[in-house]
Amino acid sequence: MGRPYWNRHKARRKSESEKRLVCEKYLHISTMTLTEEIRRCLRMPTFDNWQWEDEEILLLLQQMYVDLDLLKKFDIDLNVLRKFLCQVYMNYNEVPFHNFQHCFTVSQMMYGIIWCLNLPDKIGDLETLILLTSCICHDLDHPGFNNIYQINARTELALRYNDISPLENHHCSVAFNILEDPTANVFRSFPPEVYKSVREGIIRCILATDMARHNEILNQFNQIAPEFDYNNRAHINLVSFFSWHLWEARRRKKTTELVLPVFVPASFWEVASNLEDD
Ligand SMILES: [Zn+2]
16 A cells, blocks of 8 residues: 555644534525625626635535526535535645635636636536536645655555546545535436536546646647637537636636637636736
């Protein structure tokens, strides 16, 4: 067996009881109605991600599903969504970057893109559900050390996944383990073939977050960008990868000029680029 990928004793992780308390607080406020103003701002790239307590972030994530009308469209029980979000919260670690706050920042940016581009009309509700849920789950149980470390140190994760995107495989696996519990499985009412395509979609999105694939994916998108077609399935599949990597590229201050005008209006990123530096 390889070296542990993660030392729970040394990790800066909130105690389980502290996290449970946050979940209790969230469940307590989870029936609150957010103001129109907050719901409107939540859709904007200018949304202030940093002023919220964890239980409030959970409420904002819940609101994203509600405002995209995903609960009604997919017969998702609100209490199951709440349990799912709590489980997600319990499985983020207090590591310096890939923590629950980062999960929210990325999800909120994607939520902004979804509204900005009116993605549900273009890629469909199911793909939108996949995209949002993938963002929320994309760094679950991140140990704080990257793939290169995992591979060089021959950790449990590197051995389990044969050095192939060990972290991303792990985030995805944790997500589907959460979903194995019917009381937290937001997709539990889906017919098997729909569940299968949601699973495929989430795996595709989360595995695409491996930054080793960054250039490959941006290049692919740049190639199809001039004739991008929302009716082309292969192009739509690239949207999810692409939105993600565009965000990462922006975060890493790498140029995205080629793809910007075609896809996300430049004005969106001008505002967004002032928001986070890390
Ligand atoms: Zn991340």
